[in-house]
Amino acid sequence: MQQDNRKYLLGNEAIAYGLLEAGVSVVSGYPGTPSSEIIPFIARHVERYDKPPHVEWSVNEKVALEVAAGASYCNVRAAAVMKHVGLNVAADPLMTLAYTGVKGGLVLVVADDPGCYSSQNEQDSRRYAHFAKIPCLDPSTPQEAYDFTKYAFKLSERFEIPVMLRPTTRVSHARASVTLSGHYSDQRLAHFEKRPERWVMVPTHARQRHVELNKIQPLLRSELASLSKLELKESELGVVTSGVAAKYVEEAVMQLQLGPSMLRIAAYPVNDDAIAALVNNSSQILVVEELEPVIEERVNALAGTVEVFGKLTGHVPREGELTVDVVLKSLGQVIGRFVTTDVPADLIAVEHTLPSRPPVLCAGCPHRATFYALKKVFKQSAIYVGDIGCYTLGVSQGTIDTTLCMGASISMGSGFDAAYSGDKEIVSVIGDSTFVHTGIPGLINAVYNGAKMTLVIVDNNTTAMTGHQPHPCTGVTATGTCNVPTPMEDLIKAVGVQGLYVVDPYNLSETEEAFIKAKNGDGVQVVIARRPCIISAKKAGALSKTNKRVTSTCQNYFASCKLCGTLFCPSISYSDTCALISEDCVGCGVCEQICEFDAIKTA
Amino acid sequence: MEREAKFDCIIVGVGGQGSIFAAGVLGETALREGYEVISAETHGMAQRGGTVEVHVRIGSSYGPLIPLRSADALVGMEPAECLRFARYLSPKGTAIVNTRVVPAAARDYPAVEGLVQALTATCGRVIAYDATRLALEAGHPQTLNVVMLGTLAHLLPLSTLEDVIAEYVPKKALEANVRAFKLGQKVVRA
Numbered sequence: 001m002q003q004d005n006r007k008y009l010l011g012n013e014a015i016a017y018g019l020l021e022a023g024v025s026v027v028s029g030y031p032g033t034p035s036s037e038i039i040p041f042i043a044r045h046v047e048r049y050d051k052p053p054h055v056e057w058s059v060n061e062k063v064a065l066e067v068a069a070g071a072s073y074c075n076v077r078a079a080a081v082m083k084h085v086g087l088n089v090a091a092d093p094l095m096t097l098a099y100t101g102v103k104g105g106l107v108l109v110v111a112d113d114p115g116c117y118s119s120q121n122e123q124d125s126r127r128y129a130h131f132a133k134i135p136c137l138d139p140s141t142p143q144e145a146y147d148f149t150k151y152a153f154k155l156s157e158r159f160e161i162p163v164m165l166r167p168t169t170r171v172s173h174a175r176a177s178v179t180l181s182g183h184y185s186d187q188r189l190a191h192f193e194k195r196p197e198r199w200v201m202v203p204t205h206a207r208q209r210h211v212e213l214n215k216i217q218p219l220l221r222s223e224l225a226s227l228s229k230l231e232l233k234e235s236e237l238g239v240v241t242s243g244v245a246a247k248y249v250e251e252a253v254m255q256l257q258l259g260p261s262m263l264r265i266a267a268y269p270v271n272d273d274a275i276a277a278l279v280n281n282s283s284q285i286l287v288v289e290e291l292e293p294v295i296e297e298r299v300n301a302l303a304g305t306v307e308v309f310g311k312l313t314g315h316v317p318r319e320g321e322l323t324v325d326v327v328l329k330s331l332g333q334v335i336g337r338f339v340t341t342d343v344p345a346d347l348i349a350v351e352h353t354l355p356s357r358p359p360v361l362c363a364g365c366p367h368r369a370t371f372y373a374l375k376k377v378f379k380q381s382a383i384y385v386g387d388i389g390c391y392t393l394g395v396s397q398g399t400i401d402t403t404l405c406m407g408a409s410i411s412m413g414s415g416f417d418a419a420y421s422g423d424k425e426i427v428s429v430i431g432d433s434t435f436v437h438t439g440i441p442g443l444i445n446a447v448y449n450g451a452k453m454t455l456v457i458v459d460n461n462t463t464a465m466t467g468h469q470p471h472p473c474t475g476v477t478a479t480g481t482c483n484v485p486t487p488m489e490d491l492i493k494a495v496g497v498q499g500l501y502v503v504d505p506y507n508l509s510e511t512e513e514a515f516i517k518a519k520n521g522d523g524v525q526v527v528i529a530r531r532p533c534i535i536s537a538k539k540a541g542a543l544s545k546t547n548k549r550v551t552s553t554c555q556n557y558f559a560s561c562k563l564c565g566t567l568f569c570p571s572i573s574y575s576d577t578c579a580l581i582s583e584d585c586v587g588c589g590v591c592e593q594i595c596e597f598d599a600i601k602t603a
Numbered sequence: 604m605e606r607e608a609k610f611d612c613i614i615v616g617v618g619g620q621g622s623i624f625a626a627g628v629l630g631e632t633a634l635r636e637g638y639e640v641i642s643a644e645t646h647g648m649a650q651r652g653g654t655v656e657v658h659v660r661i662g663s664s665y666g667p668l669i670p671l672r673s674a675d676a677l678v679g680m681e682p683a684e685c686l687r688f689a690r691y692l693s694p695k696g697t698a699i700v701n702t703r704v705v706p707a708a709a710r711d712y713p714a715v716e717g718l719v720q721a722l723t724a725t726c727g728r729v730i731a732y733d734a735t736r737l738a739l740e741a742g743h744p745q746t747l748n749v750v751m752l753g754t755l756a757h758l759l760p761l762s763t764l765e766d767v768i769a770e771y772v773p774k775k776a777l778e779a780n781v782r783a784f785k786l787g788q789k790v791v792r793a
Contacts, residue, residue: 008627008634117645140666141641174667175627176641177634247666255670324670341671343690350721351690354683355707357617357653570652573706582706 009178011142011171012037015109017178018149019079020045020053022105023185026071027055028064030437031466032083033118034172035111039081040469043478051187057469057478060406060437061086065093065108072106072162073199074190077153081109084125085405089438091128094162096201098132099209101160104188105153108134112168114290115321118465120388120403122319124291126268129164133213135220136164136268137227138243142176144266150181155223159216168290170244170321217269224267230274231262237335238282240265240275240299242289245322249288252327256339260286265295275302282306286315286334290322309334361393363571364543364586366531367458369505371397372567372594374427374456377515382425385413387439389431390465390533391458396568400429407438414442414451425519426453433463433471436486440495446524447496454518455497455526458505459488460533468536488528498523505529508593534586543586550585550592554578554599564591564600606637608760609662611669614751615688616680617705618646618653621748624771625678626657629752629759632767633661638760643667654684658691661760676758677726678751680734681705682718695727699754701747703735730754730791737786742779749780753787 009017016038019027029039039055046052054071058064061082071078082090087110094108110128113119129136137152139145145167152163197205237260241249246264253260263278265271278285279302287296287310296310309315309330316322316330325341332339361368371394374384386392386400387409394400402412413428420426430439435457446453463469470476475485492500499521501514511529518525537543550571555578564572564579571585579600581591589602612629616622626642633640642659658669669691677692679685679700692698700722702715719731734754738747749768756764765784772780 006634008631008640170643170667173644174641175630175644176667177639244666248668251665251670323668324666328670343671344725347686347689347721347725350686350713350718353713354687355712357707359653362652 005180005182006177007180008175009142009146010037010175011139011145011167011173013041014142014146014178015149015165015167015172016041016045017180018146019107021181021184022150022153023077023187024079024153025053025076025104025187025190026068026078027053027081028058028067028079029081029109030058030061030064030086031463031469032086032111033466034113034169035081035083035086035109036466036469037172038109039478043480046479053187055478057471059472061090062093065090065097068106068108069093069097069102071190072102072104074104074192076104076188076190077106078104079107079109082111083119084110084112084123085119085121086110087125087128089406094128094132094134096206097162098134099201099206099213100199101209101212102156102162103160103193105156106162107149107152107156108162108164109149110164110166111172112166112291114168117169120405122291124294125164125166126294127292129166129268130294133217134162134164135159135224136166138166138266138268139171140242140244140246140266142171142174143178145171146178146180148266159220159223161213161216161220168243174244221269221271224269225271225273227267228271228274229262229264229266230277232277232281233259233261235260236283237261238263238278238285240278240285240287240295242266242295245288245290245327248322248324248327251324252331255324255328256331256335256337258331258335268294270295270298272298272302275299279303279306284309284334286310286330288316288322288327288330293318359393360396360568360570361390362534363569363584364534364588365390366460366505366529366534366588367391367394368397368567368569369508369588369590370456370458370511370529371399372590373505373508373511373515374399374429377512377519378425378427378454382427383416385409385416385426385428387428387430387434389434389458391429391431394429397566399427406434407442410439410442410446410455413453413455414446414449417451417453422452426451428453428455430455430457431464432457432459432461432473432488433469435488436472440491443492443497443524444495451524452522453524454515455524457488457526457528459528459530460536461530462533462536464533464535468533492526497526499525500528501526502528502530505531506588506590508590534588538586550581550587550589550600550602552579552581552600554597561597563594563596567591567594606662606760608638610676610758610760611663611674612659612661612676612678612755613669613674613688613691614657614659614678614680615684616655616748617684618655620655620680620705621745622655622657622680625748625752626659628767628771629659629661629764631771632761632764635767636761636763638662639664641665641667654687656688676755678755680747680751682715683707683712686718686721689722689725692726694725697728697730697758698722698726699730699751701734701751702731703733732790734787737790738783741783741786743776745776746779746783749783750787753784754790756784756788757791
């Protein structure tokens with residue numbers, strides 16, 4: 001082993017190395033935890049190349065996959081990167097891309113999030129791979145994520161099919177020693193061969209391509225068989241596992257000193273022969289996989305009279321992420337041994353007394369001011385249709401009533417308005433990046449179909465929640481190049497909205513005034529509440545110039561007021577007698593503007 | 604040249620306290636000294652102010668998450684956060700806890716003495732001290748994580764942690780960090 005090529009890498013960085021070493025020419029994606037680090041890592045490394053790969057933040061995942069598909073049709077290697085729910089947006093191109101197939105290797109990196117650490121659901125992307133009939137690789141460590149990335153290109157080119165690489169949070173956000181080959185393949189020259197029967201999916205061509213897609217399925221299955229690891233032992237018990245869960249199983253089996261036969265699945269479609277061999281060798285099989293019972297269903301189909309335990313029998317939890325302790329319990333249930341790790345009761349009692357630290361908007365976050373003004377003008381009775389971003393945290397201020405998926409705020413707002421026949425105040429709240437992602441069609445739709453609503457674009461000039469990625473309205477690209485920023489106001493005006501106001505949310509009276517005008521206006525009214533994300537402002541050094549000291553002279557008799565508490569600002573706390581401003585206050589001055597007793601002063 | 608020793612460590616704190624950096628240099632040192640190493644970073648939706656939890660497994664070929672009641676050490680940059688993850692500590696393990704509170708808006712904060720007592724009842728050894736004070740003494744509050752690594756160092760199967768830290772901290776903060784590491788070490792030597 002060459003010491004030099006061992007690095008301590010985040011799973012996502014290992015994937016990025018895999019893409020670069022494979023000679024990828026085009027990488028596209030949209031930010032989403034836990035996939036967001038891949039594209040910035042590549043962007044930081046492109047300067048090392050004479051001819052760097054094209055790397056971009058696309059406006060959304062559908063666009064990202066289509067960008068990658070176009071490149072791949074030209075025989076160059078391409079990758080599209082997204083989180084699991086992003087694949088819903090990209091599902092349209094994916095389903096037919098499987099029919100046309102690809103030319104240059106196309107790797108679709110989709111990061112799943114068992115336990116919903118930062119997602120609105122815990123859907124299983126392996127189902128999509130099955131649905132689209134494309135192969136899926138399921139790494140269990142950062143090392144495998146790197147190895148599989150490179151293999152995915154070869155597989156993709158050999159069968160001319162897109163390949164899904166599906167890490168989960170504990171692979172993408174694990175950091176581990178990874179051995180890199182250090183060998184970088186050259187990028188290919190683009191060459192598109194015009195073959196309408198292959199690339200133009202009119203029905204006659206699609207029917208034929210569907211036949212081809214089905215034809216390669218058994219070939220894929222046998223090609224991928226080598227990725228599964230079967231270890232048969234003289235044991236009644238067999239365990240089938242995959243992904244990071246395989247590592248938990250290894251540890252749990254060691255702790256219990258068990259010696260079951262083991263089958264580790266690392267690719268889909270699964271290896272039926274290996275499952276059959278395990279079935280023949282065992283009288284009981286436990287299937288341990290995260291998220292959906294994808295493998296378990298296949299094992300059930302092949303198990304005959306052998307007992308199969310897993311999610312479908314309640315032996316493995318179907319929701320949330322797995323851990324070694326969860327697996328210990330599952331194994332214990334199957335072997336009839338009571339296995340539990342005792343957390344002392346006294347400790348559990350203390351845990352209940354600990355203060356929680358729920359996610360909150362940062363001190364000085366402009367969204368907080370926007371929400372305060374919004375609530376003041378539109379009151380409790382309005383319906384606040386929310387979207388995906390930091391501003392979802394506005395739920396604590398009572399100004400987010402729904403969160404479904406990217407871009408849904410505006411289109412759902414139309415639905416709320418239609419349901420109430422225009423008799424209800426409807427306020428949709430969307431961030432700038434989300435607006436560009438999938439908000440624009442909803443806005444066009446609302447104006448075109450005569451909705452009555454107020455749209456608030458909370459514009460902090462970045463994609464804040466996923467780590468401050470740029471987007472078209474910022475004009476900055478993934479590699480830091482400055483292009484023409486998408487003109488948000490022009491775009492909105494062009495759609496035909498009846499009122500458009502741009503305000504600085506730190507100025508509460510100006511913001512409230514705009515909301516009042518919007519409330520009294522006709523049709524679709526848009527308020528852009530614009531101020532850079534406070535974290536960006538701090539990083540840019542913009543804050544040190546304007547930072548003001550905020551002091552509270554809040555007195556005893558104001559103790560029951562706590563109006564500033566409705567801001568849910570982490571810098572404001574209360575003693576028994578008064579409001580306290582902590583050191584992390586950035587001096588936005590919003591609390592000063594709302595205090596009815598003039599007890600908070602910025603200087 | 605894979606090394607044999609195993610050491611499971613959890614580093615926790617509040618966002619902005621440097622838990623991820625501390626875990627990063629710990630892992631990097633282990634890698635350079637020839638160990639297999641894997642770690643898991645967990646942080647919620649908020650950019651700052653939330654709980655940050657990092658598991659670091661030195662000499663492990665298993666998954667990145669440490670099972671309950673089995674960690675060799677727990678480093679808590681904040682007392683309540685330390686208690687929140689005390690369930691992962693082995694009954695024989697060592698807790699190193701900063702006694703300086705980071706207030707949480709949501710609820711009353713329990714007495715720190717009680718938290719340290721509860722910790723003492725669940726593990727082999729507790730090293731509790733005001734690490735924030737030592738960080739300030741070293742020259743910068745941001746060196747808190749390095750103070751705590753200094754205290755952790757005597758338990759580790761590693762000899763070059765201080766050098767790796769020196770390599771990774773910003774040049775202008777080097778001296779403060781060197782002081783911070785030594786002050787952290789002194790906590791257990793004294």
